[in-house]
Amino acid sequence: MDLRSVDRPSQGQAHPQRPRRAPLHPGAWWLWSLSLGTAATRTTNPLLLSLLIAVSAYVVATCRPPTPWSRSYGAFVKLALAVLLIRLLFAIVLGSPIPGTHTLVTLPEVPLPDWAQGIRLGGEVTAEALTFALYDGLRLATLLICVGAANALANPSRLLKSLPGALYEMGVAVVVALTFAPNLIADVQRLRAARRLRGRPDKGVRGLLQVGLPVLEGALERSVSLAAAMDARGYGRTARVPAAVRRTTAALTLGGLLGVCAGTYGLLTAEGATYGFPVLLVGLAAALAGLRLGGRRSPRTRYRPDRWDVRALLVVASGVAVAALLVLAAVRDPAALHPGVVPLVAPTLPVWPTAAILVGLLPAFVAPDPKEPS
Numbered sequence: 001m002d003l004r005s006v007d008r009p010s011q012g013q014a015h016p017q018r019p020r021r022a023p024l025h026p027g028a029w030w031l032w033s034l035s036l037g038t039a040a041t042r043t044t045n046p047l048l049l050s051l052l053i054a055v056s057a058y059v060v061a062t063c064r065p066p067t068p069w070s071r072s073y074g075a076f077v078k079l080a081l082a083v084l085l086i087r088l089l090f091a092i093v094l095g096s097p098i099p100g101t102h103t104l105v106t107l108p109e110v111p112l113p114d115w116a117q118g119i120r121l122g123g124e125v126t127a128e129a130l131t132f133a134l135y136d137g138l139r140l141a142t143l144l145i146c147v148g149a150a151n152a153l154a155n156p157s158r159l160l161k162s163l164p165g166a167l168y169e170m171g172v173a174v175v176v177a178l179t180f181a182p183n184l185i186a187d188v189q190r191l192r193a194a195r196r197l198r199g200r201p202d203k204g205v206r207g208l209l210q211v212g213l214p215v216l217e218g219a220l221e222r223s224v225s226l227a228a229a230m231d232a233r234g235y236g237r238t239a240r241v242p243a244a245v246r247r248t249t250a251a252l253t254l255g256g257l258l259g260v261c262a263g264t265y266g267l268l269t270a271e272g273a274t275y276g277f278p279v280l281l282v283g284l285a286a287a288l289a290g291l292r293l294g295g296r297r298s299p300r301t302r303y304r305p306d307r308w309d310v311r312a313l314l315v316v317a318s319g320v321a322v323a324a325l326l327v328l329a330a331v332r333d334p335a336a337l338h339p340g341v342v343p344l345v346a347p348t349l350p351v352w353p354t355a356a357i358l359v360g361l362l363p364a365f366v367a368p369d370p371k372e373p374s
Contacts, residue, residue: 023065024367026154027162028312033150035319036360039326040142043337044135047349048326048357049142055360056149062364064152068186075185076148080141087137092125096133099342100126132341162306187215245293253290259283311366318362325356 033056040052057073064070092107109122191211200210260283266276329352330337336350 023155023158023306024063024315025162025306025308025312026156026159027306028308028315029154030150030159031316032319032360032363033146033153035316035323036149037143037146038323039357040139040146042323042326042330043353044139045337045339045347045349046135046138047347048337048353049138051349051354051357052142052360053145055357056146058361059364059367060149060152063367065155067155069156070152071189072185073148073152076144076151080144080148083144084134084137084141087133087140088130091129091133093121095120095123096126096129098126098129098132100124100128102127102344104130128341128344131344135339135341158306184215184219187218191215249290249293251290252286253294256283256285256287256290259286314366315363318359322356322360325359326353329353329356 036052036056040049043049060070060073064073103124103126105125107122107125109120112119112121188211191214195211259279263276263278263280263283266279326337329350333350333353336348337353339345339347
């Protein structure tokens, strides 16, 4: 017998598959996306904002799963473009308080009564006013796109499962609200594809009106099914806890939230810089302790709870690093992060804020699951 035939696998033998890694914790995606959104609020530089959008788009294209909610990213991008266009339209029609000397066009101005002083319809449209509106609208659009990235990457049901017991009722409402838009978009795409297969129009106002009723019917059916499933699983059942625990929970939660507000205010003002950070830490600790105690009223078990592994911590750390470095850059070099519009100054791409934003690409290399062997 040929010994070489023993070691050679047969042609029909399948290759052993490597075990797939556990999916990333959904809270990590939300913390990463909100950190990018925080960084977007610290600058009006269109080059840095465009870089933040490119980073979020690359991570979404690399890491999003093939699920219905992952298709919502395109809808958030369209919403961001609509917000940007509306902001520019308001600056053209209603004017802007930004003075300018470079007149682009002069529109017919509508006279308004004395009680509407400060508002105008028409008139001169300057390059300075349009540039300011573009910077302001692009910042809001970037924030919307970052929220869309979180919706496309995080599993809403797993996010609900990871919430503390004290926030379970509020988390259900938030998750239902977050899943409504992705499911609505998936229903519209499914119905439009079905109409195309039947040779019926699927574009324009007529096609939208004919698709609208089945979409609303599907949303109502999902709501009723969700309510029935929640009732069958004992949603809303609470356990009895001593009165002292309830009072301690309320005191810790309320005091912790007040401490967070006071600490945040102290960090935002120059006079409270000395006490802001310690008060913020104490408030966070008290609020977390209150949430921990409040979870006793909602006894529930978790099947295969999501773990904060090294990949999730790296994803969160990359987003927090982007936000922290942009906040520091806004304090040390505000001119680079907020280019002037009066007079008009061409925006530049500063070196180390650009490098800080590129740190946000780390999830694209650590978060995706390895490809299965062919």
